Amino acid sequence: MKKQLRRSNCPINFGLEAFGDTWSLLIIRDIVYFGKKTYGDFLRSDERIATNILANRLAQLERHGILVKTPHPIDRRKEVYTLTEKGIDLIPILVEMANWGAKYDPDTGAPQEWIALVNSDKENMIRLIQDTVREGGSVFVGPNSVIDRLAQRE
Amino acid sequence: MKKQLRRSNCPINFGLEAFGDTWSLLIIRDIVYFGKKTYGDFLRSDERIATNILANRLAQLERHGILVKTPHPIDRRKEVYTLTEKGIDLIPILVEMANWGAKYDPDTGAPQEWIALVNSDKENMIRLIQDTVREGGSVFVGPNSVIDRLAQRE
DNA sequence: CCGGATCCGTTTCGATACTG
DNA sequence: CAGTATCGAAACGGATCCGG
Numbered sequence: 124m125k126k127q128l129r130r131s132n133c134p135i136n137f138g139l140e141a142f143g144d145t146w147s148l149l150i151i152r153d154i155v156y157f158g159k160k161t162y163g164d165f166l167r168s169d170e171r172i173a174t175n176i177l178a179n180r181l182a183q184l185e186r187h188g189i190l191v192k193t194p195h196p197i198d199r200r201k202e203v204y205t206l207t208e209k210g211i212d213l214i215p216i217l218v219e220m221a222n223w224g225a226k227y228d229p230d231t232g233a234p235q236e237w238i239a240l241v242n243s244d245k246e247n248m249i250r251l252i253q254d255t256v257r258e259g260g261s262v263f264v265g266p267n268s269v270i271d272r273l274a275q276r277e
Numbered sequence: 278m279k280k281q282l283r284r285s286n287c288p289i290n291f292g293l294e295a296f297g298d299t300w301s302l303l304i305i306r307d308i309v310y311f312g313k314k315t316y317g318d319f320l321r322s323d324e325r326i327a328t329n330i331l332a333n334r335l336a337q338l339e340r341h342g343i344l345v346k347t348p349h350p351i352d353r354r355k356e357v358y359t360l361t362e363k364g365i366d367l368i369p370i371l372v373e374m375a376n377w378g379a380k381y382d383p384d385t386g387a388p389q390e391w392i393a394l395v396n397s398d399k400e401n402m403i404r405l406i407q408d409t410v411r412e413g414g415s416v417f418v419g420p421n422s423v424i425d426r427l428a429q430r431e
Numbered sequence: 432c433c434g435g436a437t438c439c440g441t442t443t444c445g446a447t448a449c450t451g
Numbered sequence: 452c453a454g455t456a457t458c459g460a461a462a463c464g465g466a467t468c469c470g471g
Contacts, residue, residue, distance in 0.1 A: 135306060136324075137374035138382040143299050148291065156289060162434050170290075173464050178435055200433050200471070209381055216373040220291035223370060227363055228292040316453050327445050332454055354452055 141187040142213060146172055146180045151189070151206070151213060155252065156233075158261030158268070160203045161195070189213070211253050218249055237262075240273070295341040296367060300326055300334045305343070305360070305367060309406065310387075312415030312422070314357045315349070343367070365407050372403055391416075394427070 142148060153159040153168050165177055172180075181204060184190040189210040195201035206213075218241060225232035232238075241248045252262060252269055260267040296302060307313040307322050319331055326334075335358060338344040343364040349355035360367075372395060379386035386392075395402045406416060406423055414421045 135310060135375060135387045136378065136382075136385045137302065137306075137371070138378035138386070139299055139302065141382070143302070145293055145297050148293065148297070152289060152291070163432090166434095171464090173466095174435070175437080175465095176463065179462095181435095198433090202434070212377055212380065216370060216377060217291070219370040219373050221289060223366055224290065224292035226366065228290075228295070231290045232292070233289045320453090325446095327447080328454065329456085330445060333444095352452095356453080 141189060142184070144180070146176060147184055147189075148217075150177075150180060150184065151210065152217060154204070154206055154210075154261070155214060155217060155256055156262045156264075158264040160205065161201050162204075163201070165204075184210075205259070206256060211256055214253050214256070215249055218245070218252070237270075296338070296343060298334070300330055301338055301343075302371075304331075304334060304338065305364065306371060308358070308360055308364075308415070309368060309371060309410055310416045310418075312418040314359065315355050316358075317355070319358075338364075359413070360410060365410055368407050368410070369403055372399070372406070391424075 137143065142151065149168070149170055149172070150165055153165055157168070159165055159168065162177065162181070165172065165181075166174065181190065181192070185192055185204075187209075188207055190204050191207055192202050192204055195203050221233045222238060222242065225235060225238045229235070251272065255261065255267065255269050255272065258267065260269070262269045291297065296305065303322070303324055303326070304319055307319055311322070313319055313322065316331065316335070319326065319335075320328065335344065335346070339346055339358075341363075342361055344358050345361055346356050346358055349357050375387045376392060376396065379389060379392045383389070405426065409415065409421065409423050409426065412421065414423070416423045
């Protein structure tokens with residue numbers, strides 16, 4: 124019983140089969156913007172993803188080399204999900220999406236001040252976000268978040 | 278019977294309910310890169326979208342103000358779908374997606390020469406693409422395509 | 432408690448056939 | 452050419468259960 128074709132392998136498909144799904148994108152957003160790391164973190168996020176869907180998407184993202192799962196260093200019960208370099212390279216897309224969302228859907232978009240900040244020096248801000256995520260940080264949440272780093276520079 | 282919630286209105290949802298769907302994205306890609314404009318054009322594209330899905334997505338994109346449908350100026354049987362400014366503002370996202378896809382999925386990605394060209398002067402190239410699409414052109418196909426314009430500059 | 436796996440009723444998707 | 456109608460397949464949401 125061969126699996127039915129849902130999406131074709133067309134040129135310029137943007138690698139959609141890897142991340143072109145709502146839930147996957149929201150997981151990545153949770154990691155990048157809010158520093159979420161564990162199954163429980165993702166479950167507790169606002170969009171109330173079902174447990175089976177979450178497990179499925181995490182496995183899928185791992186299979187595609189966008190996430191890696193490692194045992195939690197302290198709490199042995201937990202697993203920690205982090206972005207690979209392939210995942211970190213999605214950040215420019217997230218940034219452009221956030222721009223678009225903030226412009227056309229301000230209610231559910233990122234804060235306008237943040238958007239303005241990013242666009243004032245986009246290349247460097249993207250690099251800063253990427254470096255922060257590489258070191259386990261996030262944009263808004265946690266010590267050494269991007270917004271903290273920017274505040275310290277002044 | 279209240280409709281079940283599928284996607285939450287979370288902050289920074291990227292305006293996903295408007296375009297965060299595979300087929301919608303491929304329609305927009307067809308317009309931007311290949312200059313497709315009519316229902317038939319989209320149907321004939323490589324990914325073989327089903328007729329009902331195509332009709333559904335076109336209507337959805339129109340509802341979200343990303344596309345507009347206008348009667349074909351000459352052939353009265355056809356309708357022409359074009360991007361609004363809201364739709365044209367998706368182009369930076371497409372460009373970043375194309376970058377990522379070309380890097381991690383070269384087989385189905387855009388030509389590497391094109392990717393290199395875009396990144397050599399990203400801001401201006403995006404503006405050029407957007408202007409071209411505004412005037413009814415596309416990146417690769419048709420008279421006054423982006424690649425033609427770039428060739429003429431030399 | 433934490434990270435899932437499994438089952439089930441409902442919703443959505445998608446391939447094909449068909450119509451104005 | 453530009454869509455509807457139909458209907459089986461897949462995805463989803465919710466609840467529950469289970470091993471560590």
